[in-house]
Amino acid sequence: MKIDTLIRHIREAYRGIRKNSWMSFAAIGAVAVTLFIFGIFLIFTFNINFLTKELDKQVAIRVTLKDGLSADEEEKLTETIQKDPLVKTAEFVPKEKGLKDLKEQWGNNNKFLDALQDEDNPLPDMILVQPKDPNKTKELADELAKNTTQIEHVDYGEGVTDRLLRLSSVMRNIVLFFSLGLALLASFLISNTIKLTIIARRREIEIMRLVGASNWFIRWPFFFEGAFIGIIGSIVPIILLITFYFLFYDIVNDGEAYGLFKIMPVDQLSIRIAISTMLIGIAIGSLGSMISVRRFLKI
Amino acid sequence: MHDVWKVYPNGVEALRGIDLKIEQGEFVYIVGPSGSGKSTLIKLMYREEVPTHGVVLINGVNVKRVRDWKIPHVRRKIGVVFQDYKLLPNLTAYENVAFAMEAVEAPRRKIKQRVEEVLELVGLTDRMHALPSQLSGGEQQRVSIARAIVNNPTFVIADEPTGNLDPENSWDIMYLLEEINNRGTTVVMATHNKEIVNTMRQRVIAIEQGVIVRDELGGEYGYED
Numbered sequence: 001m002k003i004d005t006l007i008r009h010i011r012e013a014y015r016g017i018r019k020n021s022w023m024s025f026a027a028i029g030a031v032a033v034t035l036f037i038f039g040i041f042l043i044f045t046f047n048i049n050f051l052t053k054e055l056d057k058q059v060a061i062r063v064t065l066k067d068g069l070s071a072d073e074e075e076k077l078t079e080t081i082q083k084d085p086l087v088k089t090a091e092f093v094p095k096e097k098g099l100k101d102l103k104e105q106w107g108n109n110n111k112f113l114d115a116l117q118d119e120d121n122p123l124p125d126m127i128l129v130q131p132k133d134p135n136k137t138k139e140l141a142d143e144l145a146k147n148t149t150q151i152e153h154v155d156y157g158e159g160v161t162d163r164l165l166r167l168s169s170v171m172r173n174i175v176l177f178f179s180l181g182l183a184l185l186a187s188f189l190i191s192n193t194i195k196l197t198i199i200a201r202r203r204e205i206e207i208m209r210l211v212g213a214s215n216w217f218i219r220w221p222f223f224f225e226g227a228f229i230g231i232i233g234s235i236v237p238i239i240l241l242i243t244f245y246f247l248f249y250d251i252v253n254d255g256e257a258y259g260l261f262k263i264m265p266v267d268q269l270s271i272r273i274a275i276s277t278m279l280i281g282i283a284i285g286s287l288g289s290m291i292s293v294r295r296f297l298k299i
Numbered sequence: 300m301h302d303v304w305k306v307y308p309n310g311v312e313a314l315r316g317i318d319l320k321i322e323q324g325e326f327v328y329i330v331g332p333s334g335s336g337k338s339t340l341i342k343l344m345y346r347e348e349v350p351t352h353g354v355v356l357i358n359g360v361n362v363k364r365v366r367d368w369k370i371p372h373v374r375r376k377i378g379v380v381f382q383d384y385k386l387l388p389n390l391t392a393y394e395n396v397a398f399a400m401e402a403v404e405a406p407r408r409k410i411k412q413r414v415e416e417v418l419e420l421v422g423l424t425d426r427m428h429a430l431p432s433q434l435s436g437g438e439q440q441r442v443s444i445a446r447a448i449v450n451n452p453t454f455v456i457a458d459e460p461t462g463n464l465d466p467e468n469s470w471d472i473m474y475l476l477e478e479i480n481n482r483g484t485t486v487v488m489a490t491h492n493k494e495i496v497n498t499m500r501q502r503v504i505a506i507e508q509g510v511i512v513r514d515e516l517g518g519e520y521g522y523e524d
Contacts, residue, residue: 005404207385210345211450212375213402215368 005217013224016197024229027186027193027288031233031281034182039241039277041175046272048172050264061129061141062155069125069150077150078127086140088130095123124152183284190229190288194222198296205296215297222289230285234278241277242270303353305339305509313339315509317353321487323453326480328496329489330520331506337489340506341458344487345377346370358453375403378447378455378484382462384439386431392442393418393427399446417445421475437468444475454485461492473499496520 017024063081065074074092081090093101099121129144131137137156145154198205208218249266305314313336321327331337342348343355346362355362358376365373386395393414400410418427421441431439440460447455457476461469473495480486490496496503496519503518504511513521 002404002406004407005401008401203385204387207387207398208402209371210374210379210385211399211402211446212371212373212377214371217402217404 005220009220010224012221013228016194016201016221016225017228019200020193020196023193023196027190027229028233030186030189031230031284032236034179034186034284035234035277035281036237036240037175037182038179038280039237039273041172041179042273042276043241043245043269044172044175046269047263048169060156061131061137061144063127063129063144064152064155065125065127066150066152067124073150074125077147081127081129081144084140084143086131086133086136086143088132089128090130091128093126093128095121095125098123098126183280186233186284187288187291190226190285191292193229194226194289195292195296197225198222198292202296218297219290219293222293223286226285226287226289227282228285229288230281230283231278233285234281238274238277241273242266245269245273303343303350303355305336305343305348306351312509314343314350317506317509317511319504319511319514321454321485323485324480324483326477326486326501327488328501328503328520329487329506330491330496330503330522332522335506336509337506338458341456341487341489344456345379346373375450376453378450378452380440380443380447380455380457380460382459384431384436384443386439386442386446388431391428391430392423392434392438392445395431395442396445396449399449403450405450413449414445417449420448420478421445435468436464437471440464440468440472441475444472444479448479448484452484454487455479457486457488459489459491461490461495466494469495493520493522 065077069077078090078092081087102123129140131140141154141156144151205218246266249263252263303314303317303319304312306312317336317340319340329337329340339348343350343362344357346357346365349355349363357373360373362370362373387398390398396414396417397410400413405413415424415427418424421444423438423441423445426434426438429438431442434442440463444455444457444460447457455476460472460476464472469492476486476488477499500518502516503513503520505513505518505521
């Protein structure tokens with residue numbers, strides 16, 4: 001397509017929106033609502049993926065050792081575990097380090113912890129094991145637990161990860177279902193808006209056809225009109241979504257010190273949300289307009 | 300055209316076996332009473348309608364076989380003029396003519412040059428920035444002729460171009476079409492204007508009830524209005 005033609009199409013699209021400003025406004029509103037809900041779905045999905053990755057990284061098996069093992073035995077055991085083909089890393093954590101970590105996690109002003117000195121450290125020695133494949137965590141833990149002579153017990157985040165993922169995928173499907181319904185509704189509204197511009201420009205289209213304009217030449221302005229409606233309709237939801245996420249992030253972040261939950265940082269999420277929301281807006285808009293042009297473009 | 304039939308979905312047999320050949324550079328009148336099939340014949344020529352049966356060749360191309368997306372390219376070789384001009388009311392005379400070139404994506408510099416050239420040919424150079432509503436019927440029809448020929452078509456189809464004009468303006472339009480024909484463009488004109496047909500003698504094709512009843516060079520109109 002030539003630049004001149006492109007400019008012409010964009011100008012025509014702008015004229016179309018201006019001429020039917022009320023219908024355009026309604027269509028933009030419909031797109032905005034749809035995209036807002038779609039955006040919530042996206043934030044959800046992005047975070048699920050993010051969280052899954054984070055959790056995968058964190059999955060670790062805590063092997064609590066029996067009291068009274070010698071330093072030599074402890075070292076040997078760590079080496080043996082390290083050699084297991086399912087194990088990525090095995091790190092020996094002596095009880096002194098365990099206490100130090102605990103104190104760091106719970107803050108420095110915890111009087112109860114401060115009272116605990118190295119001599120009366122109640123913590124056992126541990127080995128932290130990272131599995132190669134997070135899905136085989138249980139298998140590995142069961143295997144390690146067999147060594148009952150040296151190992152007191154084996155812990156891992158049993159079921160927590162699983163349950164979280166299952167719950168979120170159900171919620172994800174529900175939101176997706178609603179979003180798709182809304183997207184259809186928005187496309188329908190856009191196709192009605194565009195139909196008005198098409199009727200207003202019927203004569204023009206007739207003449208274009210008579211002088212031999214290609215079908216795409218006739219379609220482009222409507223395509224752009226739909227795309228513009230999509231872009232304009234995406235601005236408000238993008239701003240709202242990012243603002244809400246920013247506030248939400250602050251709230252969740254307060255609890256982050258406990259290491260339970262980690263959500264995607266605002267900057268990373270904002271870019272993704274902005275780009276994907278706008279693209280979906282353009283897709284809904286142009287789809288809607290193509291639907292209505294089809295009917296008017298008899299050959 | 301060979302053995303062309305056109306039956307509309309409502310069962311009307313508009314054309315019933317038309318055999319017709321128009322040579323490059325000819326000037327042809329198509330006459331006949333209302334409802335005789337004239338308009339259908341014209342529509343077949345610019346591929347607005349497709350024959351139900353038979354073959355229509357335009358510049359050697361069988362229009363029925365042309366793929367949908369190529370139809371615009373067939374139409375570019377055809378200029379069409381209508382009784383009601385079909386100009387865009389919010390564009391000036393110049394813009395209306397330029398529109399036809401923009402639609403086929405001609406380069407801008409070429410558009411300006413060619414549009415001015417064509418407007419000069421139809422004698423509207425000094426009126427080219429007027430809107431259709433500011434122009435007389437004759438002037439509007441001249442704009443539409445300018446638009447029809449701006450893309451250098453091989454033939455021009457005029458569907459009752461003088462239907463809405465007074466005799467004086469009608470003659471202006473006819474001289475213009477004659478001039479275009481003299482430059483080598485085929486002109487096919489459907490008309491009810493007896494005076495024009497009888498004065499400016501050309502090939503006359505008369506249609507009645509979907510069949511050609513007369514086809515003679517330099518013929519007369521042959522109907523009483």
